Amino acid sequence: MEQLKRYWQDFFAIDRNEDDWWARKQALFAERGAEIIQIKGNGHVYSKLSYEQENIHQYHLHVQYLIKQQKQLYLEESVTPYLFKKDHQGNMQAHRRHDYKQEDLVKTEMFKQGDSSSLNSRSKYNRQAAVQYAERWWNDYNPAYRQFPVDCTNYVSQCLYAGGAPMHGAPVRERGWWYQDTNWSFSWAVAHSLRWYLAGATSGLRGEEMKTANQLIPGDVICYDFTGDGRWDHNTIVVAKDANGMPLVNAHTDNSRNRYWSYEDSTAWTPDIQYKFFRIHIE
Structure with a gap:
């Protein structure tokens, strides 16, 4: 070291x-x-x-x-x-x-409104497929999607979709979780929005809040509020467990693979950090 x-x-x-x-x-x-x-x-x-x-x-x-x-x-x-x-x-x-703050990330541009009829609807979450996608693209960018300056939530959303999470809500950006070529929901690309979407969704892609990190399994999601100010800054996807049964995560911005879940080794970390642990379900 x-x-x-x-x-x-x-x-x-x-x-x-x-x-x-x-x-x-x-x-x-x-x-x-x-x-x-x-x-x-x-x-x-x-x-x-x-x-x-x-x-x-x-x-x-x-x-x-x-x-x-x-x-x-x-x-x-x-x-x-x-x-x-x-x-x-x-x-x-x-x-x-790097800058994890994303409040205005997708609110400063205008996008064409699309038709939601082409959005895929799938039923069962394939954790292996989500992790495989996370491993394939942890340090690269799928050209099928837009790359954001702060890309963590876009990357996690892609992983969830690769695992079979169904999109819905287009073209209203404040509704649902979805992506199209020139438009997407806030929950797809903004860390704060995805955190609250997972907590509040009752069908399709939803998150069940776990009390502790060791309850998570590969394919689950961790959300981070680095300063404890109530504004959620970052998301990661669990890809493995260490020898103590604790999550290892992949992320974008900064691109990381098999990183220990707590992010104590991040320059963004503060003693006031808050976490949310979500078990991912598709219903």
Whole structure:
């Protein structure tokens, strides 16, 4: 862990104010009785531009952790976007680029109203299919769907649909859960909206609230309010369980695979974080 921390700080010039994030991640592994036995990391520059005497590189930092917990081995992965700036004096700065706040994500554009007749209606939730989709697209974007700047809920909705969740409610964006080529419900793409849709739906796709994380199984959903202010910021899908029977999740923004469910290793985490645990049903 310390080796990777030095790699980030020295090679990528990461702000040392992120020490709290590293401390939480180390404590989380220790608490779980888990050990990182191998780490791989690399950065990929995907954009370069220059303006006002600054050179700005955008890159993705892809880190893989091979984790041993009791007799179980699994691979945790994350891909984090950064801005890397070099000014005319040669000074370097790196900034993590993510923002879980989505209040205005889909409310600032106009979309064509569509016909709901083509929306698929399916009956039984196929958890294996949902997890397979989550694994296929955890670090990629299905061209059949729009990619959002904050993509976590769009990704989880795609996973649920791949598992057979039926869409309904089009073309009213405040109603139901659905996606079309140029239009979609708020619940499809906004974390806060999906959280309340799962809690309130009585037919089709619905969520049964569980009391604790260990009650969840692959294909279920976790919702996060990082600051405890009542505005739900993030969603993940459970893809596996660790050796202690606790959920491991996949997510977009930041793209993550087999991440421990609590997100204590996130820079967005605060001591006031709130969670909702939903067992997914289709009725």
